[in-house]
Amino acid sequence: MGMHVIGGTASTDLAEKISRELGNAPFAVPFTKRFPDGELYLRVGGRFDGEDVVIVQSTRSDQDLLELLLLQDAVREGGALRTFIVIPYFGYARQDRRFFPGEPVSARALARHVELDADALVMVDLHSPQTLSHFSKPVYEASGIPAIARLLRERPVDYLVSPDKGGIERVRRLGEILQLPWFALEKKRIDSEHVELRLPAQAPAELAGKHIAILDDVISTGGTIVEAAKLLHRNDVGAITAACTHGLFLRDAFERIKAVTNEIYATDTLQNGAEKVSVAPDVAQLLVRNIGAT
Structure with a gap:
């Protein structure tokens, strides 16, 4: 069983460094482009049948988050055995509770989506420990x-x-x-x-x-x-x-x-x-x- 590392466009350099730390694990970046109507297209080359895949992507912007969700789906469709998501910077973490009526708990909403196709997640210095409670999958927090x-x-x-x-x-x-x-x-x-x-x-x-x-x-x-x-x-x-x-x-x-x-x-x-x-x-x-x- 092998291990592949995929770097999203928000974390390409860090993803490559992580691949080296993992014994020079195979590293790739997705091909991305925009359709004429502005929608994001991406493609991850090859298949991952029986392999573990680590996806590295910070979610600073809405675009970064969408790319992460598409990457997860592409890896699952590629036959990955297990998928591990590294989100170095987890956006929307500051809204980890409702401050006023009518507000969403943004951290919880994002947690529900990014963990759907994940076996486990790794994040770095979350803004609040409360964020961890919004995940049902294992989440490991690294420190900077x-x-x-x-x-x-x-x-x-x-x-x-x-x-x-x-x-x-x-x-x-x-x-x-x-x-x-x-x-x-x-x-x-x-x-x-x-x-x-x-x-x-x-x-x-x-x-x-x-x-x-x-x-x-x-x-x-x-x-x-x-x-x-x-x-x-x-x-x-x-x-x-x-x-x-x-x-x-x-x-x-x-x-x-x-x-x-x-x-x-x-x-x-x-x-x-x-x-x-x-x-x-x-x-x-x-x-x-x-x-x-x-």
């Missing part, structure tokens, strides 16, 4: 923290900082790996794009000249990271690195963050200008350990 640790280990960082208390567990774990001190800023959200931040009482008394790494799971508009960097600059830090698992960098977020930091790093769960370290080893390890991929 080891990848970020591999990157920061080569840099002279003095302190790790979470921009809010919600990221305490994340920054604590990174601190344990790198054996670095850490603290979390206190945040008050003004609206969807603006926040107020302040140093906590337990922050180091002297930050002047120190190299600080700000860690977050997702950077979207960049508002929180920018405000965190400004606060740290007011305390005369020497250098600031911004690091995250998922780099959305909406609108001008990348440029705004670049203006107040020295370095910006993200993993390759999303394809952007900041992905400097790969989660491929961590995803492949999960596949081997929990699914038996070899």
Whole structure:
């Protein structure tokens, strides 16, 4: 029984790296085009009779999600024995519960569809643990923290900082790996794009000249990271690195963050200008350990 890896257009590079981590498993990308009416066409070459197939595709956009569903159907039609879905960035995860009457639970709706033709799924740093409850198939969650640790280990960082208390567990774990001190800023959200931040009482008394790494799971508009960097600059830090698992960098977020930091790093769960370290080893390890991929 063999193992094939297919990379969707949203995750082609990461999929190829995962295939290498799986012992140079056969790797392919689908042929895609648009019909005159705008509908998506794709084709996966060959058949997979009696084979296991890993499909890798982030679902940042509606188009990415549709492509994933079509890929799953194509692989099933191709005779795959088992299908494993790797969704490095799972879109719509923030709507994991109903906030107002009449709203859908978007994460649940997507979970029901993407797991239909899947034997198991792998995701990376889900926005909320609640998301896992929406799946009936096995879901394994990889962490982007080891990848970020591999990157920061080569840099002279003095302190790790979470921009809010919600990221305490994340920054604590990174601190344990790198054996670095850490603290979390206190945040008050003004609206969807603006926040107020302040140093906590337990922050180091002297930050002047120190190299600080700000860690977050997702950077979207960049508002929180920018405000965190400004606060740290007011305390005369020497250098600031911004690091995250998922780099959305909406609108001008990348440029705004670049203006107040020295370095910006993200993993390759999303394809952007900041992905400097790969989660491929961590995803492949999960596949081997929990699914038996070899």
